[in-house]
Amino acid sequence: MSAFNDLMMGFSTALTLKHLAMCFAGVLMGQMVGVLPGIGPAAAIALLLPLTFGADPTGAIILFAGIYYGSQYGGTLTSVLVSVPGESSTVMTTVDGYQMALQGRAGPALGIAAIGSFIAGTLGTIGLMLLAPALARAALAFGPPEYFALVALGLTALAAVGSSVLKGLAAGVAGLLLGTIGIDPQNGVARFDFGKTWLLDGVEFIVLTVALFGVGEVVASCVLGTVRPVADVKNVLPTRADWRASRFSILRGTGIGFLIGVLPATGATIASFLAYIVEKKIAKDPSRFGKGAIEGVAAPEAANNAAAAGAMVPMLSLGVPGSGTTAIILGALIMFGIRPGPELFAKNAELVWAVIASMYIGNVILLILNLPLAGLFARLLRIPYRWLYPPILALCIAGVYSQSNSLEDCGLLVGFGVLGWLMKRYDWSMAPMILGLVLGPLFETALRQSLTISHGSFAIFVTRPISAVLLALALIAVVAPLFFRKKPIS
């Protein structure tokens, strides 16, 4: 009953005109960045961070969350219409979705994807609403050793999501290392300022995020080739037979997606792969898969949307992001002076419940947008990237400068932008670096406080059960990929 009352409070905040507008803008932008090449939800949120700096945190987080789950819808369009997944989580949709498009059934493929995404997004939000507060309540007893272990888990889990755990860990440590630039939070000593007063404030989260995800992505994508031919979209509403074939696939995909999304180090991509494999395994005629089976579109689409809601559970309740985009949203919370983690539900209940309520509203908006307007969004695919990336670079400069009116920050933008390009080019995960920078101060403070409590003994991290379990999970996140290598799906 308490969750219901909290949700109603959330709706009363989310249904104000200002927050409705933010929700609409978020899902619309998410839909667009999901469709457009060379810019993903992480880059879009990074570019908007400077514009929301100093604004209402609730509205900003509603906007960012909308971009995150809205992009899952948008990525489907490119998968189905041009056989190019807009997001990694829509790779499996490409397999049968594009085959349906070749058979002249792009409309029903997009229609069932939108309906499946709506159902999964809504059910996933219900799961988030029920699970996150309970998890946060259980974690309220956390002390410094548990926070230390939690940050360690968050960093290792995010490092494990990428293609190489080694590169992910190196990026995470590089982020922690950058976090030591500036004044030591404990005793006020200047560190690693290299004699430059402007470095005393440290490297700003916005500067690094915009550089890596804005400039880095743009430079890496500026070599994108010509526009591919786009399939026509007609009759978006699925037939009764389509619906009968897909309804249980959507429910199975939702369950798989939510559970996978909740686990750190997994995310929407793995969820959609698993949902597809399950559908193929239990199908009466598995040979239809890969040749335009509508279940092959419905299940992974439901899974990736449910996983997006699921990934918000550890992010909101524990402060452990399950994906690169949620890592940036977490950084945004800290930028607004809000501490993510177990205390979030107690101290910022209005914000959290407004965001959860906005996710229900956003899913309805996305369904309305996607069914009649799928053809219109498909036209965005015809915009060549060479027209898009110069304004993005200009926005990066303006956004970073506006944050603290600093020309030095613009210099850092170029330097870190080059680093972001190289990292993207050689498949080094960038999100752990952002998370390391954001959580570095909390990590250091928790370590020092823990060791003060234990009189300098590191045993405190393994003798306290929760801390020991979290550190064991962090270790598993690092070691497990060595034994379970990702295999390509035929």
Next chain:
Amino acid sequence: MRLIAGKGELWLALLFAGVGALWIFKGARMPVWGDGFAPDSGFLPLIYGCLLAGLSAAVFLQVLLGGTPPADDVRKPLTVIATLAAAVAALPYAGFVVAVFALLLVLYAAVEKLPWLSSTLASAGTTGALYLIFKVWLGVPLPAFFP
């Protein structure tokens, strides 16, 4: 240029390792363990430096033993970066409007070889929109022309 592109990841790993070494060097010169029970200012930077140097060295070896991928052309990304760097360097002298307009025009007309008229219109429109958002709407004191 193609050679550099093929061995780029080795240089990237070396860069990270170098930063790690710098943190070890500077961290070791700070107080590492305080008078009490807790670590001091240099402790974590030293640990981070060691970890980053070690992890980057491991990546370096992995790349080296795995063989470098075939080189590809990096001229366009490097041109885009150079144009961006020039625009940022020009900001304090040329001001936001001129520097950003020039950045857009160079990218559209020279790098992408789009028609001059469309390039000029798109550059002017984008610069104007950014000026309106940041200067007029958000009140950001953007760098002025020859301040």
